Amino acid sequence: MSKKVKLQTLEKDGEKLSPVLPKHIKNYLIDIDGTVTEDVPNEEPERMATCKPFPDALATLNKWYEEGHQICFFTSRTNEHRKVTEAWLKTHGFKYHSLLMGKPRGGNYHWIDNHLVRATRYKGKFTDLIEKKVTIEVFEE
Template sequence: MSEEQFNEALNEDGSLASPVLPEGVKNYLIDIDGTITEDVPNEEPERMATCAPFPDALKTLNEWYDQGHVICFFTSRTEEHREVTTDWLNKHGFKFHSLLMGKPRGGNYHWIDNHMVRATRYTGEFTHLVEKEVTIEVFKNHK
């Protein structure tokens, strides 16, 4: 999905609408600190401008973007860090569609949605994804 197609998703009144993704297009929500660069806490914002990206993350994410997937960075950095974060992503050549600030810190996330949700924990190497069968938690009456 190109940036133009992503930005063209508008409601009748001209307001931005959530786009319906074409078949085969994935919407990636990617953390920043500890995932595409070293783990920089909000309490050390001076490091946000100088940390180096993980080369494998930059290469893989840009490939996904070029394949038409949607890249959204979702970070625990606060709104006051938006400019330094956007500048850093652009400086290092990350291609992306959007940036969400203020993700809760911690890490014990449990995303509940009426759509299929896939989650992959970053463990030190950013590569393309493979399918794997695992045990997951579901609602008690889930079939």
């Protein structure tokens, strides 16, 4: 199901950095519940069988996949829900490269990484992304 994208290994001041995607390729990490379909809590897994995807999410994500971007679903569904989640994604035609289970629950998490992380809050409609200047928190230098 996945397209392969060649990673580039960069060096900075003689130090090798982790491989990165080409500049024109984005690596999307996308929540499932409440973002590409209705919010189905782990405590109500029977709802997974009947929920439908948001049409704009399906169309936009599959377009991004076809453009060569990396699509990884990241969900707080537990690993015991992996098979039903994979079946749901396949049934509804989502194209993706990977699926990570066990995202922190609660929504107010802070991601710290050695790579630049961009976050976009889903507010009810999937479209192409636009650039916008915002204030962020960073570590003191």
